[in-house]
Amino acid sequence: MRRSDVGLILFALLGVIVSVVWIVMSRTGGSVAKTPTPVASIGRLTPLETVSRQTTDGAGLVSPNAISPKPAYDISGRIITSVHVSEKAVALTFDDGPSRNLTKILKILNKYNSQATFFLVSDRIAKHAAWVNDIAMQGSEVGNHTATHLQLDVASSDQIAEELDKSQETIGQILGQKPTLMRPPVGKYNSQVVEAARSRKLAVALWSIHSQDTGDGSAAEIADRVISSASPGDIILMHETGANSLKALPLVLAGLRAKGYKFVTVSQLLALGTLP
Secondary structure, eight states, X not given: OOHHHHHXXXXXXXXXXXXXXXXXXXXXXXXXXXXXXXXXXXXXXXXXXXXXXXXXXTTSOBOOOEXXXXXXXXXXTOEESBOBOSSSEEEEEEEEEOOTTHHHHHHHHHHTTOOOEEEEOGGGTTTOHHHHHHHHHHTOEEEEOOSSOOOGGGSOHHHHHHHHHHHHHHXXXXXXXXXXXXXXXXXXXXXXXXXXXXXXXXXXXXXXXXXXXXXXXXXXXXXXXXXXXXXXXXXXXXXXXXXXXXXXXXXXXXXXXXXXXXXXXXXHHHHHSBOO
């Protein structure tokens, strides 16, 4: 076979190879297919964790990169309203999200170098998985507030189990870690709720200060109520969708910081002290 014939054959084979590659790439969107990166690989829950605030992402939110010590005691099934601590630390909590106010709340927290715990209703998460991840990326914490906001003290044992399990699974799938805290809607619970929490290694996290931010009070009145009542180890209840919650939040943060307080997650507060 002459060299010219060999060259023609090789050239033809090269053309076939290029055509095959072009067809494959056109069917995969012009690039080699990659395995999708799950949201859980980007962010994580922050129970018993803290973050460095030296680096931020494009949205100004902080990426978690450090882990703090765990409490030296089991919190499963414990009813928590406050924590005995030796320093000026309080835990700010938000119920009933995620909502459209979440991003604004996170930015306010970031501005004041603070974290909070967000008790989320999992049926409201379906279209907003990225918002849940934003909570973890900011250094704040996600807790279980049931699947549908069903009042648990009047629910059957099967309903309680379904409400908690669905929320645990939904949050766990997004962040790669299930919550260690649950808050019953409107703070109502009974022995069945406590036992269901215990069997799922959840603590029942209530509060010691109610901001009453869902009422008719002004932002200043809400802030004054919280600031005047606060003591080390308190857990403060607010809501993502309260009429004046967004306006009151900076006042609460600034007022208590001026008194030397820092704002941590409930799990971080537990790591700092002991339960009554």
